[in-house]
Amino acid sequence: MSYAKRFRRSLLDGKLELILEAHNGMSARIVEEAGFSAIWASGLSIASALGVRDCNEASWSQIVEVAQSIHDAVSIPILFDGDSGFGNFNNVRHVVKRLSHYGIAGISLEDKLFPKMNSFIAGAQALSSVDEYCGKIKAAQDSKCDCNFTVIARTEALIAGLGVEAALKRAECYHEAGADGIFIHSKAVDGLDVLEFGRQWGKRSPLVVAPTTYMDTPLALLEQAGVSIYICANHMMRASIHAMRKVAGQIRKDNGISAIDSDISSLEEVFSLLDYDELKAAERIYGQ
Numbered sequence: 001m002s003y004a005k006r007f008r009r010s011l012l013d014g015k016l017e018l019i020l021e022a023h024n025g026m027s028a029r030i031v032e033e034a035g036f037s038a039i040w041a042s043g044l045s046i047a048s049a050l051g052v053r054d055c056n057e058a059s060w061s062q063i064v065e066v067a068q069s070i071h072d073a074v075s076i077p078i079l080f081d082g083d084s085g086f087g088n089f090n091n092v093r094h095v096v097k098r099l100s101h102y103g104i105a106g107i108s109l110e111d112k113l114f115p116k117m118n119s120f121i122a123g124a125q126a127l128s129s130v131d132e133y134c135g136k137i138k139a140a141q142d143s144k145c146d147c148n149f150t151v152i153a154r155t156e157a158l159i160a161g162l163g164v165e166a167a168l169k170r171a172e173c174y175h176e177a178g179a180d181g182i183f184i185h186s187k188a189v190d191g192l193d194v195l196e197f198g199r200q201w202g203k204r205s206p207l208v209v210a211p212t213t214y215m216d217t218p219l220a221l222l223e224q225a226g227v228s229i230y231i232c233a234n235h236m237m238r239a240s241i242h243a244m245r246k247v248a249g250q251i252r253k254d255n256g257i258s259a260i261d262s263d264i265s266s267l268e269e270v271f272s273l274l275d276y277d278e279l280k281a282a283e284r285i286y287g288q
């Protein structure tokens with residue numbers, strides 16, 4: 001079964017599924033190893049790993065290239081964070097064509113302007129017009145190479161402070177334009193706006209959330225509200241900053257590496273994660 005089909009099934013099965021962010025091939029392997037059934041190729045995390053900000057400082061082809069490395073490293077579906085589409089409908093067509101051709105399972109497109117700014121940065125978050133955004137959703141659906149490739153419409157109406165009613169109006173238009181699911185994003189700490197949105201949405205199509213700020217909301221409540229995909233959006237990237245800062249500081253302080261050695265992954269772990277044994281086995285079949 002293709003990755004796109006697997007992801008579509010899990011989106012539509014009515015059960016809540018946690019998916020975790022990865023931002024390169026190595027983090028993707030760790031996500032897969034932990035037993036997750038799919039990966040969120042996070043714009044924020046990929047940009048951070050590239051050393052740039054999450055406001056389209058990296059080009060779309062740079063981000064797609066990283067998503068391709070993630071795809072090559074694992075055997076689980078990838079939902080690609082397509083920001084606001086990297087331009088207009090025509091940029092969306094190029095990105096979707098390339099992603100779906102490569103075997104990425106789906107894209108999330110948000111209704112912000114280009115260049116976008118990360119949703120958690122304070123300040124005005126201007127939204128695109130409904131008509132322009134619906135054109136992007138239609139363009140995405142019309143240019144995919146795999147009929148199971150999923151197009152998720154993400155509304156930032158709550159992030160922009162427009163309220164649940166405005167979010168519902170936008171979501172209805174995006175649903176009619178052909179979105180396979182609605183990503184309702186929020187930065188509330190109690191998640192009540194998302195739960196209210198879900199109650200009124202009434203399971204018209206599956207919901208996707210990234211509860212970064214409302215992580216204490218019980219999964220069962222989100223599932224009852226129609227949430228199918230629960231994105232843990234940035235935790236592998238944040239974990240790596242935390243761990244790398246600690247190691248860099250310790251080595252600098254000690255002026256040496258002996259104290260830190262037992263606190264970090266051994267080289268054996270690195271070789272095992274990247275499956276060096278498989279290469280040995282292949283050499284036995286194909287020669288050196």
Ligand code: SPV
Pocket residue numbers: 042043044045054081118119120210212233234
């Ligand atoms: C991302 O992971 O890049 C997202 C989710 O878009 S968030 O940063 O929470 O907006």
Ligand code: MG
Pocket residue numbers: 042043044081083
């Ligand atoms: Mg993003």
